[in-house]
Amino acid sequence: MIRVALAQLNLPPRRARDELKADIVIYPELTLTGYPPEDLLLRPHLYELVNRALAKICQQVVDIDLIIGYPRRDKGKIFNSCSLIRNGKIETTYDKQHLPNYNVFDEKRYFASGDQACVINVKDIPIALSICEDIWVAGTGKQASDAGAEIMFNLNASPYHQDKRDERIDALKSTVAESQMPIVYVNMVGGQDELVFDGGSIVMDANGQQCFHAPDFVEDVYLVELDQHTVRHDYPASPRIMIPEEHIYQALVLGVRDYAQKNHFKGAVLGLSGGIDSALTAAIAADALGGENVEAVLMPSRYTADMSNEDAILEADALKIKHYSIPIAGPFNAFRESLHELIDGTPKDTTEENIQARCRGVILMAFSNKRGTLLLTTGNKSEMSVGYATLYGDMAGGFAPLKDISKLMVYRLCEWRNTLSPVIPQRVIDRPPSAELAPDQKDSDSLPPYEILDPILEAYIERDETPEQIIARGFEQAVVERIVMLVDRNEYKRRQAAPGVRITKRAFGRDRRYPITSGYREF
Amino acid sequence: MIRVALAQLNLPPRRARDELKADIVIYPELTLTGYPPEDLLLRPHLYELVNRALAKICQQVVDIDLIIGYPRRDKGKIFNSCSLIRNGKIETTYDKQHLPNYNVFDEKRYFASGDQACVINVKDIPIALSICEDIWVAGTGKQASDAGAEIMFNLNASPYHQDKRDERIDALKSTVAESQMPIVYVNMVGGQDELVFDGGSIVMDANGQQCFHAPDFVEDVYLVELDQHTVRHDYPASPRIMIPEEHIYQALVLGVRDYAQKNHFKGAVLGLSGGIDSALTAAIAADALGGENVEAVLMPSRYTADMSNEDAILEADALKIKHYSIPIAGPFNAFRESLHELIDGTPKDTTEENIQARCRGVILMAFSNKRGTLLLTTGNKSEMSVGYATLYGDMAGGFAPLKDISKLMVYRLCEWRNTLSPVIPQRVIDRPPSAELAPDQKDSDSLPPYEILDPILEAYIERDETPEQIIARGFEQAVVERIVMLVDRNEYKRRQAAPGVRITKRAFGRDRRYPITSGYREF
The missing domain is CATH 3.40.50.620 (HUPs)
Structure with a gap:
């Protein structure tokens, strides 16, 4: 059994080592820069700062293994990487293989893809490293088991939106089914401009059972002991599930x-x-x-x-x-x-x-x-x-x-x-x-009641439905066409709006990029 | 010799056919939607509209061949494509192979890559089709000549920035050197939010000589006759070159x-x-x-x-x-x-x-x-x-x-x-x-003279230099550090700024995407 500390935050590993007696601490994706660093990744100096930080960590952290995420530049390419730091040096490095480039993600703007599994040994247990999107793509689990791994670690910067938790569990189940091994999924906690990272780190066993679920929105370090067959911890069996509100x-x-x-x-x-x-x-x-x-x-x-x-x-x-x-x-x-x-x-x-x-x-x-x-x-x-x-x-x-x-x-x-x-x-x-x-004045003088407006907006903005499809749901044609026209016409206002927290799968931010100048009309 | 009309605009082909007696008209990249359509490409209904437009063109345009660009959906994938429309139907279709995903471009967010050359015949001359970025990547020229082409058509939505013209000519020369064939390069004219497309369509012969250069910023149709060896036209030998201002x-x-x-x-x-x-x-x-x-x-x-x-x-x-x-x-x-x-x-x-x-x-x-x-x-x-x-x-x-x-x-x-x-x-x-x-009040009360400020800004913003490198150019350390700090701190203002015309290689728009919340400091 190895004692793994899931660091749902960016803090020094002292507590994991001295208090929790962990063998290894896993930090989230891009631990050293935060996520997403956006075009800071294009500044050459960023890599000097990252290397300086890595050197300092190697020098100062002893008696515990760390898995740390950071952007890595090599021969003119940039990788979204993580490394095992052990005994004062970088022992092994994994490069993320699957780069999300949809929705709020732009990783192909910056990163090149890794092309192989990476297996480290902790107390003689072989463990595959993976980063975020890797487990959302079929094949990563099988690749890890082909490489001889018995456990997978997965580092995440997975932004929150409604129902994201269920989607994560589905992705984990698929990878477990492919790989027949437990996965330790570590996510960060914090807000970064429009994105919120909600934590909720998970350990799933080789049967696809969720054995541990860290609290959402709480920055802390959690200790779990596991090997290929068993997962043990002292936290409540199942976490308190919050209602959507x-x-x-x-x-x-x-x-x-x-x-x-x-x-x-x-x-x-x-x-x-x-x-x-x-x-x-x-x-x-x-x-x-x-x-x-x-x-x-x-x-x-x-x-x-x-x-x-x-x-x-x-x-x-x-x-x-x-x-x-x-x-x-x-x-x-x-x-x-x-x-x-x-x-x-x-x-x-x-x-x-x-x-x-x-x-x-x-x-x-x-x-x-x-x-x-x-x-x-x-x-x-x-x-x-x-x-x-x-x-x-x-x-x-x-x-x-x-x-x-x-x-x-x-x-x-x-x-x-x-x-x-x-x-x-x-x-x-x-x-x-x-x-x-x-x-x-009442809102209802110029807008339909919100009971009608909101479902129309959700269909048009969040589900990309056509006015025709929305009308087929039972809304009045004139109302639907007016609302759709208002949404289309007001892109210029949204372009100058303040940032705000993303909650849905389609917020007015990084995940909805419409031109202002556009003759596009769906009716 | 084929009579090619370079349509530096989106107009009906009547003039090219009746007045210029062209055999074929080439339109710019994504003719039917304009560039960039951004997330409109994710709306399923867009493809119904595009297909309707294509059907109408097939029905109405006779006695002239057209090359038209449009987004094409096929089996769940989207391609940045162009088609030869001849005798009322789509005869051949090419899918762009190289998708730019840097700077102002986000094509990997939307498109899948084509994987083969496409050769059409016009008056028995075999012609390879290509789209924009394709000619900026080594290999496309050779692929075309391997496929038996003798001429290349290249459809563009190439946004203007200072010195872009020289960069385009270099790209064309490389592809000509590889392929030993003339290239007809057609670019659009117009403004789209922050981007301006400056036209300046080019015909380069198989020796890398620029034989024709359409005026910049002028929407018009230009007639050029060519075969593998010869390029002929009635326009002035060399265009008037504008000074930078x-x-x-x-x-x-x-x-x-x-x-x-x-x-x-x-x-x-x-x-x-x-x-x-x-x-x-x-x-x-x-x-x-x-x-x-x-x-x-x-x-x-x-x-x-x-x-x-x-x-x-x-x-x-x-x-x-x-x-x-x-x-x-x-x-x-x-x-x-x-x-x-x-x-x-x-x-x-x-x-x-x-x-x-x-x-x-x-x-x-x-x-x-x-x-x-x-x-x-x-x-x-x-x-x-x-x-x-x-x-x-x-x-x-x-x-x-x-x-x-x-x-x-x-x-x-x-x-x-x-x-x-x-x-x-x-x-x-x-x-x-x-x-x-x-x-x-004078600007110089709170800012250094613009003769000092502007070169510091250009180095930091447009060339990603570090404060250290800028100081090494002879600027005072305190001034450089203060300016860099001001640039970093004012991202929140720029996020709410109105759009404006992109002129440099690094404008404050689609080509510079910095987080507001950031502890990043280069000094």
């Missing part, structure tokens, strides 16, 4: 926390309108950064209902967030006066509504600039899809927590969050949504 | 015109400050769209020099652009009043400067919203590199003509444009640059 909420909290902290912000600021989106964003921000590090700004106009202000204050108080109230009438009227020649006598359009939203953007950015805090935007995926948002107005900000959360999911997350402690007043959840940019 | 300026004009027109804008609007960047942007806009379709807004503050306003008006008049003057004092003072609790008694920072810039952003967006025009931002690459720009302020807008133009190149382009007609007052060129956001 909790899982998504935790992904959002981790995404916001890591974006703010890794980019050295002193805290966050957001506009609190009394609506449901900003209420949820405030709760996420407070849970991620602590209420004392979040500030909320109420920016009422003549169209803001009294209950909006009341509810915003209730939310801020429940989350222990400091709040300010700065009415926009002054700047808004000053703009109207300056622009009266442009506007007077012209037909009503969204120009004035946008000026209101942009006054709020200026005020919030002043807070962000003056305090050194991160401005969080509060818009959701449904709005981003159809362009129901103002560029440089409510879209102003550095990070967009709800960017990949549909409006219907906003409601579900609020209700789940309130089960922990009631921070969002029920009235905010029950009121019909409104942008409050015009008298008695 | 003219070539870049024309690329910018085409980029702005196509972005505005293909996205159905009624015209453009921009802020005219009396500075050199907005002067050049105005000239490009007027040359692209006609002065009568461009509006300029002067937005003076207490820091705006009188001569700035005077010069802005002179420029607008010279370009026959309508101008408006809207002082920002009103809205700016209203914000200061609203925000006095936030700002009063705090140390001076950029908060107030940013509010001024954002007041201008709100005013310009009101023009854009009310008139349905495209707001052009006026910032240059030097500023975008170091973050010397205000998000939602001077960065507000739909398109950024100078996004890839360094400040020193801004001066060169202004001087070149003035040789056509004097539209930019000499004083604007001669004055020290200033953002005019604070009393007596």
Whole structure:
């Protein structure tokens, strides 16, 4: 039996060695750079830094084996590699063979493929090394058993999206079925721009049974003992499975926390309108950064209902967030006066509504600039899809927590969050949504109800269905065509949107790359 | 001899057949979708539309052969293909073999590679088909001659950057040397988001002599007669070679015109400050769209020099652009009043400067919203590199003509444009640059002179040099380290910037993909 430490994080191996008495620690894919390093991989100097770090690790780490991932340059090619470091030197190196180049992945832009299995010995047990995508492709398991391995280690930087856990288990089962050997699957934890890595490291035995599942979203080191036939550990038999709302909420909290902290912000600021989106964003921000590090700004106009202000204050108080109230009438009227020649006598359009939203953007950015805090935007995926948002107005900000959360999911997350402690007043959840940019305005004045909008958006954006297919599901033709047109036309807004946490299989980020200039129409 | 029409555009083949009496017309790569279609290639419905278009072409085009490029789906794979359409049907199809996946290209995200040459016969002359990257890779020429071809046709969507022309000629020469056959190289003309395709189609004979070079940036059809040994045409022996300033300026004009027109804008609007960047942007806009379709807004503050306003008006008049003057004092003072609790008694920072810039952003967006025009931002690459720009302020807008133009190149382009007609007052060129956001402010207060800044930026951004290497060129260490730090830190601003025309080999767009969250430091 070998004692394997699964390092669901990037920490020094001291604890694995001294406390857990592990024989070997496995770190995630590209341990030394984080994932994805993107075009930093094209900078020659990166490899000097990586080599310096490897030399330091070789020098300092003794009495324990390490498996570490890093980008490796060799004869003008770059490989996505991992090495066994033992007794102060790099003993064996494996190069990833299968490079994902779809969805959020661009590995063929950078890496060349390895072309062979790599087997190391730990306490005389032969172990095959593999990296992430390798186990998602048929043949890797068989290759490992042909090479004489009895166990497989798999290093991952596997980004979270809904239902990813089930997909991972299926991939592991296929590789186990091919190879007839246990797999130790180690994934990282953390947020990196739009991606969240959710951990959830797994050990599956040679029968395809999941013997160990590390907690999701928790950075820690886990000790498992195993050989070809047996897997042993002292953790609970099965992990607590989070319901979807909790899982998504935790992904959002981790995404916001890591974006703010890794980019050295002193805290966050957001506009609190009394609506449901900003209420949820405030709760996420407070849970991620602590209420004392979040500030909320109420920016009422003549169209803001009294209950909006009341509810915003209730939310801020429940989350222990400091709040300010700065009415926009002054700047808004000053703009109207300056622009009266442009506007007077012209037909009503969204120009004035946008000026209101942009006054709020200026005020919030002043807070962000003056305090050194991160401005969080509060818009959701449904709005981003159809362009129901103002560029440089409510879209102003550095990070967009709800960017990949549909409006219907906003409601579900609020209700789940309130089960922990009631921070969002029920009235905010029950009121019909409104942008409050015009008298008695409701979202439903210009958009279909979210019960109709959201499924249409999901079909068109996440499943690439045609308008014809969507109509065949029972939606009105005119509604479907209008929504599809709005999605297509608003690519330019999304191109200037803040990054946000990816939650679905098709977020508006690295995984949906549409041209702005396009005559493409599906109807 | 066959009469070949090189279609540097996407027009019906009538003229090639009836007027030029061509035997065959060659269209550019991905003729039917434009380039790059990006993730539209993942929509199943795209292929129904492409097939419908192909069927229509087969039905309507008679008495002339066509070579047309399009994405082709076959057994779950997608190919970047071209077909010979003859006598109303698709006679032969070639699949691109070499897929670029670097720089601005992502073809491995979508396409599978073809694996064989394709030879068609026109008037009994065997001709190999190839697509773009194919001729940039050794072996394609030899493969074609092994397959019995005597001429090669090469369809391109080759995006412009400085010096691209020389690179293309080198690639053509290598393939000719391998294959001992003439090549007909057809490139498209037009702008597509950040890319400009500059045409400049070429015929090179079997000796590597450039026998024909179509004009750059001109959409037209060109007739060339050729067989294996001879190339004949009635155009001037050698094309007029543009100097770099003219070539870049024309690329910018085409980029702005196509972005505005293909996205159905009624015209453009921009802020005219009396500075050199907005002067050049105005000239490009007027040359692209006609002065009568461009509006300029002067937005003076207490820091705006009188001569700035005077010069802005002179420029607008010279370009026959309508101008408006809207002082920002009103809205700016209203914000200061609203925000006095936030700002009063705090140390001076950029908060107030940013509010001024954002007041201008709100005013310009009101023009854009009310008139349905495209707001052009006026910032240059030097500023975008170091973050010397205000998000939602001077960065507000739909398109950024100078996004890839360094400040020193801004001066060169202004001087070149003035040789056509004097539209930019000499004083604007001669004055020290200033953002005019604070009393007596000069760019040189916070940035090194552009003669120092620009070469450092070029080395770090375009050539991936390390600070050490740049210092070794003779720049001060402290200056280099500060500039590099500013470039690294301002990725978040660039992520929310408007698209702009790519001019260099490394623009801030599809060709430079850096994470925002990154601890990477080269010093």
